[in-house]
Amino acid sequence: MTDPKNIVIKVKYTTPGTAAETSASNVKMITEWNIKRIACTVSVLILSITALFLLLAGNSEPEVAARNETALPPTPSASQSAIQSGPKLSSPEVSATPEKQAAIPNLSSPPAVSTHAEPSAPAGNGGRIRRAALAYRIVDKEPADLIEGNVSIGNGKPVQMYYFTEVRGKTAQTLFHEWLRNGQRVLRHPVAIAAERWRTSSQRELGLNDRGNWSVRTIDNHGTVMNEIRFTVSAE
Numbered sequence: 001m002t003d004p005k006n007i008v009i010k011v012k013y014t015t016p017g018t019a020a021e022t023s024a025s026n027v028k029m030i031t032e033w034n035i036k037r038i039a040c041t042v043s044v045l046i047l048s049i050t051a052l053f054l055l056l057a058g059n060s061e062p063e064v065a066a067r068n069e070t071a072l073p074p075t076p077s078a079s080q081s082a083i084q085s086g087p088k089l090s091s092p093e094v095s096a097t098p099e100k101q102a103a104i105p106n107l108s109s110p111p112a113v114s115t116h117a118e119p120s121a122p123a124g125n126g127g128r129i130r131r132a133a134l135a136y137r138i139v140d141k142e143p144a145d146l147i148e149g150n151v152s153i154g155n156g157k158p159v160q161m162y163y164f165t166e167v168r169g170k171t172a173q174t175l176f177h178e179w180l181r182n183g184q185r186v187l188r189h190p191v192a193i194a195a196e197r198w199r200t201s202s203q204r205e206l207g208l209n210d211r212g213n214w215s216v217r218t219i220d221n222h223g224t225v226m227n228e229i230r231f232t233v234s235a236e
Contacts, residue, residue, distance in 0.1 A: 127169035129218055129227040130197075135162050141199045147231060151206065154236035158207040163216040165191075165227060167198045175226070176219050177202035182212045191218075206233050 135143035136159070143164040153159055163177055170193040179187035179202075189202040202216075210233050217228035 127167065127173070127220075127226075129165055130168045131164070131166040132218070132227045132229060133164045134216065134229055134231060135164055136160065138162050138164065138201050141201075143201075149231055151231060151233045152236045153206065153208055153211070153233065156208055158205045160203060160205050162201045162203045163229070164199070164201040165218050167191075167193055167200070167218075169196065170198070170220070171196050174221055176221075178217050178219060179204050180215045180217070181210065208235055211235060 133143040134147040136145035136147065138144065143162065147161065151159060151161065163179070165175075165177070167175065173193050175191045175193060177187075177189040177191055178185055179189075187202070187204055191200045191202070193200075206214075213230070213232055215228055215230045218226045220226060
């Protein structure tokens with residue numbers, strides 16, 4: 001009998017861990033740059049920035065022009081330059097003598113009351129009667145219900161009359177209101193002037209027994225007649 005022979009077969013294989021390590025050690029990292037894509041992206045970015053800059057620059061130019069137009073003063077025309085460079089005409093100075101100044105009406109004062117008055121004579125020590133009037137009443141130091149030359153008395157009822165004067169330039173002086181009937185003085189009323197412009201009045205009651213030709217006047221302390229008004233008292 002023959003002896004049996006043993007056959008030994010050896011198989012060489014790698015374990016899973018060893019295979020992974022081997023494959024991992026053999027893997028290499030390779031990086032590739034896509035030059036075309038990068039160039040296109042950079043070009044698009046540059047074009048976008050350029051377009052945005054041009055757009056902002058175009059919008060800012062009108063604002064700068066408007067500011068420049070506002071800051072610059074208007075250029076005068078040739079005709080205006082000629083007018084400005086021409087000789088200047090000086091306005092004539094108005095000079096008034098004291099006599100002319102006295103003739104100029106004072107617009108700030110009330111209008112003069114119409115009366116039948118004689119022209120005022122020059123008063124001593126300056127001053128004058130600015131206004132004079134006969135009236136039936138005095139309201140707020142002004143004459144009211146003016147009397148025009150004739151006074152009619154009816155039914156035996158007396159009439160109250162006022163002689164109003166406005167005096168200028170007689171401060172601290174005493175004037176006199178005189179009432180005369182048929183040339184004879186029947187009343188002398190002193191008037192103390194306390195200011196440069198002074199309004200004052202005197203009064204008298206007239207009845208049927210006072211018919212005749214009357215006059216009232218203002219005189220100064222030198223006897224100079226400054227104003228005189230004549231009127232007639234009659235019965236109805």
